[in-house]
Amino acid sequence: MEMLLASERRVTRRAAIVECHAVRERGFRLLGTRAIDLSVDGMLVLTSARALTGEPVIVSFRLPDTDVWIDATATIARTLHGRREGDPGRAVGLRFDPLDGASSRRLRTALERFPPTYPYRAQRVDYAATAAMIALS
DSSP states (O other): OOOOOOOOOOOOOOOOOOEEEETTTTTTTTEEEEEEEOOEEEEEOOOOOOOTTTOOEEEEEEEEEEESSSEEEEEEEEEEESOOOTTEEEEEEEEEOOOHHHHHHHHHHHTTTSSSSOOOSSBOHHHHHHHHHHHHO
């Protein structure tokens, strides 16, 4: 019997390296200028700054291979300290607040050309779903 894996992501992250300007809302301090993956829900930004999960962020980023910039507000959903094997270094995962319709469509279209990212970590086992599957069999 195989264990079921948890699928925590609602959208596919894309391996698109983009120029960006991510700043803390409080104090307007720069967090980073380069994102290494992007989705319609958020981005992973390389940083040298210390940051806290839950902090509000203002971000502007250029759509890949275009001169179009998108402005958004976001929240730090995750911080990477660069200590785990496979981590790209210190980075912050940003979850975008809802984008306007035009920006969302442009971003979705621009990302179609890029491959999905390779997961940095192994997928977690969904023990509840596995137990339910065993109970039903």
